[in-house]
Amino acid sequence: MIIRSEPHVKMPAAKNRIKALVLLMAVAAMPAWGASAADPPPQENSEAAAAAKAAKALEEVQGALAGGDDKKIARNLEALAKSGNAKAQAMIGDLYLEGKGVEANNSMAWHWYKRAAENEDAEGQFKLAELYRLGVGVPFSLAGAAEWYAKAAEKDHLKAQKHLGLLYAGKFGSSKVDKKKAEEWLDMAAKKGDVEAEQALDELYDSGYESPFRQGRTLSVDEADIDTDVGFIHMVITNAINAMIPPNATMKMNGPVRVAEEDQGWFAVSIPDFAFVRSDGSGVSFAESGLKIKPEDGNIKDAHAYRVNVTLPARIRATMVDMNNSRKLVITHNQKRFNGLWHPESNRFAEADIELTNILIKEPEKSLTVAADRFVIAGNRKGASPGTSGGVYRMGIAKIAVTTPGVRLASLESMEITGNIGGFDDKAFTDNIRLISQNAMPKTTSRLSPDASRELTKKMALTALRAAPNMGVDLKLVNLEINDDKGKSVGSLGGLNFSAAWGLEMPYAALSLAYAHNNLKAADSRSQAVAPHDAAVSIKVERLPIEAVLEALFDRQSFSTAGIRSLSAQAGTKIIARADMNAVKAGLTLDGLLKADAASVYGVSGGFDLAVKGIDKIKEAATKDPKNVEPIFLLLTNMLSDLAVAGPGPDGDDTARFHIDITADGKVLINGNDMATAAANK
Structure with a gap:
């Protein structure tokens, strides 16, 4: 066969996938462009010369394919397929299936996929299985689909593994259902990140299928001689797994833990499938996994810590039920990397x-x-x-x-x-x-x-x-x-940022909180006008008698707000707050200090300085559609507008300014005016 160049034809901007693949296979299959395939290839002693010749041939083929002649592409591809090239055979099957460059013919698509499959091409095997599953170009046969999916799946073809699992799960018909095989192949695809396989696996478990775990097995530390290094590591691992068993739960494990000694102080550990299951049906299951473990200080029996490297990827699935047995969550993930320094004493x-x-x-x-x-x-x-x-x-x-x-x-x-x-x-x-x-x-139920x-x-x-x-x-x-x-x-x-810091010097605690966000957008235009697109808020609490407060909060018999106020006042607790918020047509800044006050109705006394820009715009937005505004917000907006002291803001705009005092007798004064009285007048 001779393929000649067409140097004057420009390549189109859009690349054709089939053209590119034909081009690559043609370069690999043809000894030299412009010469018969039957001719002997020129002898080259230099790899660089061979690479240059291949590059030149590639350039010439690009020119030949640039015209977009699908029929010519199909002829060249079919010639390659007839010569026994398995990938070309699968690709010409695609062309017959799509009717591209040739007349659509499902039977011919099956013919070429079959030849590719018999030549051990994984893609051809997968495509052939698809035709059997769909009954296209060949009579419908799930048995035929399973046979060829399996051949491709064994070559690590991801889609074939998933489809074989779906077939055994009954997604394509009930004649080949085998849930154990479905779990095997879906699990294999899920570990490679296929979300559809993961979801199908979840559905399989949710349908009531249980893996063939051995029931009620608790690992025995006597399975290996703990006087040997291997036996001691075995004991450490089995103790750790046993310590993970939740209260009122049993463990199911599909075989024993195995340990083998390796070079440089490492031990290889193989852990079979296992699960923790509680009487309410909640639990956590772990796929088969392996790890390497090494004492951190080199002393096996006296080590305080161990280096651990997980050596096998593992899919983990957890089914959780809350204490009232009212909600169920299923959590799954693929474990890609897990390395660390483990302390067996705390199991952390x-x-x-x-x-x-x-x-x-x-x-x-x-x-x-x-x-x-x-x-x-x-x-x-x-x-x-x-x-x-x-x-x-x-x-x-x-x-x-x-x-x-x-x-x-x-x-x-x-x-x-x-x-x-x-x-x-x-x-x-x-x-x-x-x-x-x-x-x-x-002891008899998981509910409290x-x-x-x-x-x-x-x-x-x-x-x-x-x-x-x-x-x-x-x-x-x-x-x-x-x-x-x-x-x-x-x-x-x-964006949003939140930070919290906690410091404890018994019996007091200090707490600080900070929040900020930017570029807040609301779909509603009126909300967008006054909602803070940028905001920053911080609160600090100093000298909080935390243990005493927690005890009081949880003690239903002696709990009282007066008691907590008294504890805080005796400790000298302080609350410091700051805020800065900016909207399109409004803004707010706040700065203040409150002190714990046992005599105060609210438990604190002190004051804040508040500046609000665009309060008229806020009032306008609140009153424009009062049915969609909380009454308390509407009341506060009107009241603050009336009590404001106007003054120029930092940017020259009029800014409403307030000084807010909280008094020991329970009054809230805004610029010297009693808020309760002002609210009553509204």
Whole structure:
């Protein structure tokens, strides 16, 4: 066959996929363009010369294909296919199926896909299976589809793996249903990030299918001789897994944990499928996984920490039910990377480097789904002494979407959280929380009475408080969009930042909160005019008697607001607040200080300076359509407008200024006027 160049024809701007593939295969199959394939190829001693010749041939083929002659492309491709090129055979099948360059002919498409499949081309095998499944060009046959899907799937063809799983799950008909095989192939595709396979796998589990776990197996530390290094590592791992079993739950495991010694102090650990299941049906299941573990200090039996590297990707699925058994959540994700420094005594990671992909959180009863593309954690929480932690950790989530069938309710480009913690007593916290949970949970049911739930919450809060004397967190959101239940935009936010810091010097605590957002947009034009497109707010609380306040809050018998006011006043608690908000036609700044006051009706006394720009615009927006405005907001707007002291603002605009005092006798004075009296006059 001779293919001649057409040097005067220009390449079109749009690239044709089939043309490009034909071109590449032609270059690979033909010894030299412009010469017969039967002629012997010229002998080249230099790889550089051969590469140059291939590049020249490629340029000439581009000229030959530039005219967009599909018939010529089909003729050249069919010649390659007839010569035995499997990829060309699959591609000519595409042309016959699409009627491109040749007359559409489903039987000929089947013929060429069959030849490609028999030549072990995975794409040809997948396409042939599709024809059998659809009954196109050949009689419908799920058995034929399963046969050729399987051949392609075994060559790691992702779509074939997914479709084979869907076939066995009964999605294409009931004659070949095999849920165990469906789980196997769907799981394989889901681990590679295929969302449709992940969702089909969830549906399989939700239908009541259970993997063939061995029932009620608790790992035995006697399965290996703990006097050997391998046996000791086996004991460490089995103890850790057993410690993870939640209260009132049993573990199901499909086989034993296996440990093998490797080079440079590492041990390879193989963990089979296992799950924790509670009597209410909630639980967490883990796919088969492997890891490598190494004592951090080289001393196996006296090690305080171990380096851990997960060596096999694992899909994790959790089914959660709340304490009242009223809500069910299904959480799945693919584990891409999990490395860290693990402390067996507290069963926690002091260092972590984790990446998860394809996260799905579903509430089946409400058909609500939260999805995220990627989730990462990186941090170092190594404490100054064994059993404590302190340091910085970072967490990031990308491409979050909240959906119901056919409707996207919300989306978020990214979320980042940075936290720091100092002096956290891991062991004390873990031991106390486990003891509190075990003592609180009833033996026959997973539900707690309201009083028991309140007592459990109080004890956990106090335990966390005492274990973590200093901590802080920063949250950052980028590009948030909110839609209504029909998918219509309600509003969006360019960015949001929130930070909180906590410091504890017993018996007092200090707390600071800061919030800011930018580029807030509302779909409603009137709201957009007065809603703060940019805002910053901060609050600081100093000398808060936190333990005493928590005890009082949770004690139903002796709780009283007067008691909390008295505790705060004795401690000298202060609240410092600042705010700065700007809208298109309005703005606000606030600066003030409140002090705890046991004699005050509100528990505090003090004052604020408030400046409001565009209060007339706010009043206008509020009164234009009063049916859609809360009455209290309308009242406050009218009242503030009347009590304002006008003055020039920083930008020259008229600004309404207020000094607000909160007095011990329960009055709120605005520029010396009693707010209650002013409100009554309205």
